[in-house]
Amino acid sequence: MGERKTYGSYNDGCAAAHALDLIGDRWTMIIVRELLLAPKRFSDLQRDVMGIGPTILTRRLGDLVEAGIAVKTEVNGLPGEFYELTSWGYELERVNNALAEWAVASPSLPWEADMSPDTLVLTMRAHARPRPDLVTSPATVALHLTDSRRTAAGEVSTYLAHLTPGETTIVRDLIPGATTATLTATTRALKAVILGQAQYTPSTPDIITTGDTKPVQWLLAATQLSS
Numbered sequence: 001m002g003e004r005k006t007y008g009s010y011n012d013g014c015a016a017a018h019a020l021d022l023i024g025d026r027w028t029m030i031i032v033r034e035l036l037l038a039p040k041r042f043s044d045l046q047r048d049v050m051g052i053g054p055t056i057l058t059r060r061l062g063d064l065v066e067a068g069i070a071v072k073t074e075v076n077g078l079p080g081e082f083y084e085l086t087s088w089g090y091e092l093e094r095v096n097n098a099l100a101e102w103a104v105a106s107p108s109l110p111w112e113a114d115m116s117p118d119t120l121v122l123t124m125r126a127h128a129r130p131r132p133d134l135v136t137s138p139a140t141v142a143l144h145l146t147d148s149r150r151t152a153a154g155e156v157s158t159y160l161a162h163l164t165p166g167e168t169t170i171v172r173d174l175i176p177g178a179t180t181a182t183l184t185a186t187t188r189a190l191k192a193v194i195l196g197q198a199q200y201t202p203s204t205p206d207i208i209t210t211g212d213t214k215p216v217q218w219l220l221a222a223t224q225l226s227s
Helices: 015-023 028-035 042-048 054-067 092-103 117-127 187-194 213-223
Strands: 070-073 082-085 139-146 157-164 167-172 181-186 207-211
Touching (some): 015 028, 015 092, 028 082, 028 092, 042 054, 054 070, 117 139, 117 157, 117 187, 139 213, 157 213, 167 213, 181 187, 187 213
Parallel strands (some): 139 181
Antiparallel strands (some): 070 082, 139 157, 157 167, 181 207
């Protein structure tokens, strides 16, 4: 198989066309999406990007590294080799958000399909906004999410949401700290709340709240698609 032709090789100097040369192949932006919150091992990506084969994953990761979008790295002495986005690669979160905002209007959007934990949190981050009308004091909510796409019990992905009257942020929880409340949920149940398909109450199935429920309500109100 010959080398793939780029748009530039057809005398197309458009920067958007070049962007598609870099990230337009099938699976590439999905891999990038799963790296936006934290570095991951090859095995982590194979778990989180459902449907991709190891050969294609290897090829796409190699392309990302060659393009300067990702690098191979070590993380805090943890075993194994990790892939991490470069500072330029992390800027693709804005692209991911813009694509998602545009696609919400699609009549064929699979609303009932599940999301990976990182994808759901990225959705919450894209919608995140300050709610000074609700948030009366700084609060930190721990999110423990299990992947509804898996029938067997899998590992829990943990995130920290920080709320103040002027800001709402969510990050991967790499260094556990003090929290005001904990929200434990399946991605399917939390997605329904975030996208406005279900209402949250402390007794919502597959969503368990411990600690002060008020910051959890603030977080959901600040990150829902419509509120």
